[in-house]
Amino acid sequence: MKPIKKYFSLKTLLGIVIALAFFSILPNLPNILTPYLRVVLIFLFTYVILAESYDIFSGYSGYSNLGHGSFFGLSAYLVGILLGGLRGGYSPVFQPALPLPVAIIVAVIASVAFAAAISVPYFRLRGAYFSVASLGLVLLVYYLANNLRPFTGGPEGLHLPGHGEASTLLAYYLLLPAALASVIINYLVSKSRLGLALISIREEEEVASEYGINTYRVKTIALLISAALAGYAGAAFAYAIGVVNPTGMLGLEIALAPVVMTIFGGSGSFSGALVGAAVLTVIQEALYTRIAYFHLFTYGVLLLVVGLLAPGGVVRLRGLKKLFKPPE
Amino acid sequence: MVFETHITLILGGLLLGGIYSMIAFGLTLTFGVSRILNVAHGDFLILGSVVSLMLFDIFGINPFLSIAIVAPLFAVVGMAIDRGLIRTILSRTAERALAASIVVTVGLSMAIEDSTAYYLGQAGGWAGGLGYISIPYNLPAIELFGYYLPTVRLLSLIAILVIASLMWIIITRTYLGKVIRATIQDRETAMALGADVGLTSAITLGIGIALAAVAGLFYVMITSVSPFAGLGLTVKALTIVILGGLGSLFGSVLGGLIIGLIESYVSFYFGTIWAAPVAILILIVILLVRPSGLFGRRVEEVRK
Numbered sequence: 204m205k206p207i208k209k210y211f212s213l214k215t216l217l218g219i220v221i222a223l224a225f226f227s228i229l230p231n232l233p234n235i236l237t238p239y240l241r242v243v244l245i246f247l248f249t250y251v252i253l254a255e256s257y258d259i260f261s262g263y264s265g266y267s268n269l270g271h272g273s274f275f276g277l278s279a280y281l282v283g284i285l286l287g288g289l290r291g292g293y294s295p296v297f298q299p300a301l302p303l304p305v306a307i308i309v310a311v312i313a314s315v316a317f318a319a320a321i322s323v324p325y326f327r328l329r330g331a332y333f334s335v336a337s338l339g340l341v342l343l344v345y346y347l348a349n350n351l352r353p354f355t356g357g358p359e360g361l362h363l364p365g366h367g368e369a370s371t372l373l374a375y376y377l378l379l380p381a382a383l384a385s386v387i388i389n390y391l392v393s394k395s396r397l398g399l400a401l402i403s404i405r406e407e408e409e410v411a412s413e414y415g416i417n418t419y420r421v422k423t424i425a426l427l428i429s430a431a432l433a434g435y436a437g438a439a440f441a442y443a444i445g446v447v448n449p450t451g452m453l454g455l456e457i458a459l460a461p462v463v464m465t466i467f468g469g470s471g472s473f474s475g476a477l478v479g480a481a482v483l484t485v486i487q488e489a490l491y492t493r494i495a496y497f498h499l500f501t502y503g504v505l506l507l508v509v510g511l512l513a514p515g516g517v518v519r520l521r522g523l524k525k526l527f528k529p530p531e
Numbered sequence: 532m533v534f535e536t537h538i539t540l541i542l543g544g545l546l547l548g549g550i551y552s553m554i555a556f557g558l559t560l561t562f563g564v565s566r567i568l569n570v571a572h573g574d575f576l577i578l579g580s581v582v583s584l585m586l587f588d589i590f591g592i593n594p595f596l597s598i599a600i601v602a603p604l605f606a607v608v609g610m611a612i613d614r615g616l617i618r619t620i621l622s623r624t625a626e627r628a629l630a631a632s633i634v635v636t637v638g639l640s641m642a643i644e645d646s647t648a649y650y651l652g653q654a655g656g657w658a659g660g661l662g663y664i665s666i667p668y669n670l671p672a673i674e675l676f677g678y679y680l681p682t683v684r685l686l687s688l689i690a691i692l693v694i695a696s697l698m699w700i701i702i703t704r705t706y707l708g709k710v711i712r713a714t715i716q717d718r719e720t721a722m723a724l725g726a727d728v729g730l731t732s733a734i735t736l737g738i739g740i741a742l743a744a745v746a747g748l749f750y751v752m753i754t755s756v757s758p759f760a761g762l763g764l765t766v767k768a769l770t771i772v773i774l775g776g777l778g779s780l781f782g783s784v785l786g787g788l789i790i791g792l793i794e795s796y797v798s799f800y801f802g803t804i805w806a807a808p809v810a811i812l813i814l815i816v817i818l819l820v821r822p823s824g825l826f827g828r829r830v831e832e833v834r835k
Contacts, residue, residue: 265626267629269633323819324815324822327818328773328822331625331629334629335568335772336773336814336818338766338769339810339811340811341766342807346804346807349804350805405626462633463637466634498645499645500645502638503637503638503641503643504638506635506637507634507638509634510620510631510632510634510638511619514631
């Protein structure tokens with residue numbers, strides 16, 4: 204009991220329980236939660252996991268991982284393939300049709316393995332150069348998804364068999380606890396030795412290394428945690444949507460979403476990623492349903508303005524700082 | 532016959548490589564001088580394509596002559612973007628400036644892509660509403676040593692060579708070039724020794740965006756261009772920048788040519804869909820063998 208008390212006040216714990224209970228009951232009130240709203244919430248949870256997991260590695264270490272979406276997309280595709288997704292037009296090489304839990308576990312392990320593999324060449328790059336190079340990872344997975352047609356169904360993608368209302372509801376309950384967990388994990392990382400080590404890398408990697416921090420190991424651990432969460436989000440999201448195609452799972456809009464949302468909200472703080480994901484998901488939905496043309500344009504201009512006016516993200520704005528208490 | 536195939540492949544690869552070099556060179560310049568990442572860089576290539584097609588379609592201006600309009604136009608656009616958007620960011624700490632530049636230029640990229648797609652995609656409107664554009668400009672092939680060579684491609688290649696030599700002169704022989712090289716090497720020291728870093732970053736962004744736009748002019752002559760191709764091109768240019776070597780201007784040019792040639796051969800032997808991922812795979816291999824890229828300085832020196 205003691206370690207829990209050290210990190211969470213009773214009020215916070217109560218808040219977490221209430222949030223969990225509220226969102227758990229929500230889908231059982233069909234009059235309030237329409238199928239459309241449920242999908243919006245699925246998007247919200249997915250984006251929260253993506254933003255928080257991006258922040259765990261990049262927000263604290265300062266290494267902007269623009270390839271974060273590749274973990275998400277890779278896992279989404281694996282779930283699509285392992286569940287026996289139908290490829291329109293291409294005769295499948297193999298059609299396993301595994302049960303969902305097995306598919307999710309395999310997909311998450313694969314994302315972590317992928318992250319471990321790419322960390323070898325990419326961690327040879329320092330700071331900004333890492334960011335620049337990592338954007339290529341998303342495109343690499345995108346092209347593979349597009350080109351390995353017997354496995355992935357090419358541009359049309361995979362259609363999950365037996366997808367319907369029930370699977371969306373199940374996916375909702377798969378994503379909800381994960382979203383909450385990712386916020387808590389981010390918070391715990393910030394309070395842990397790992398988080399401190401990451402922040403010291405952000406401030407001055409050379410000095411951190413001289414003070415006995417194994418910078419390579421610390422960065423790798425954070426990247427693997429972040430990849431596992433993103434992989435889980437990808438797996439559950441693919442199951443929720445039922446269609447896995449290159450643009451939907453690996454398009455640059457979704458691949459850059461965690462980066463943009465975290466920086467928008469304020470990187471290096473769990474509240475920043477949460478606020479960024481929530482605000483931008485709502486704005487995106489509002490724009491796409493209310494405006495006929497130029498929603499992408501409006502969204503882009505909004506990002507531009509916030510990027511210019513809020514150097515530390517929304518949570519570090521003067522009026523909101525007291526409310527969110529982000530670390531500097 | 533085999534020889535002729537290789538000539539076509541090499542010519543096509545060099546032209547594609549020249550175009551890649553132009554965008555990679557511009558990115559290296561802006562990244563080296565201002566330490567910001569311009570995600571919208573590739574979108575200026577697309578805008579360059581659109582403007583040159585407009586000049587060709589509406590005013591009937593020869594694509595090669597419209598370089599004289601496109602280049603200065605986009606140089607001004609680039610400088611305006613530096614003054615309007617980038618300048619506010621540059622006063623922040625390096626890490627925050629990079630993060631902000633990503634958000635700002637992703638926003639810019641979305642805005643550009645959406646409005647370009649809107650104007651190109653209207654049914655019955657200009658450019659046919661297909662969303663894809665290309666300049667239908669052709670010249671009769673010329674005969675050289677018994678082989679027929681595509682004139683437009685040869686002329687484009689020559690034009691790119693002229694531009695490259697011009698850039699080489701600017702970088703190595705002028706005061707501006709000296710300031711640019713000094714700022715890339717060490718921003719603080721260059722500032723302390725009296726270099727106007729603010730003005731330099733405006734000029735380099737202008738040069739970078741002008742180069743991207745002119746590259747777009749050549750690009751739209753050899754292939755059809757979609758309004759949403761911008762981000763993919765940015766990523767390719769970034770890959771080339773890292774491949775060629777961190778902060779090495781020469782490396783980015785050579786890296787572009789290498790990727791262009793490899794893509795040309797890969798798409799001939801394995802199909803066009805495999806051309807794009809090859810660049811990234813090569814990058815990963817190069818990073819394993821030589822982390823500082825082909826022509827980069829050692830990693831420890833690039834730290835700052």
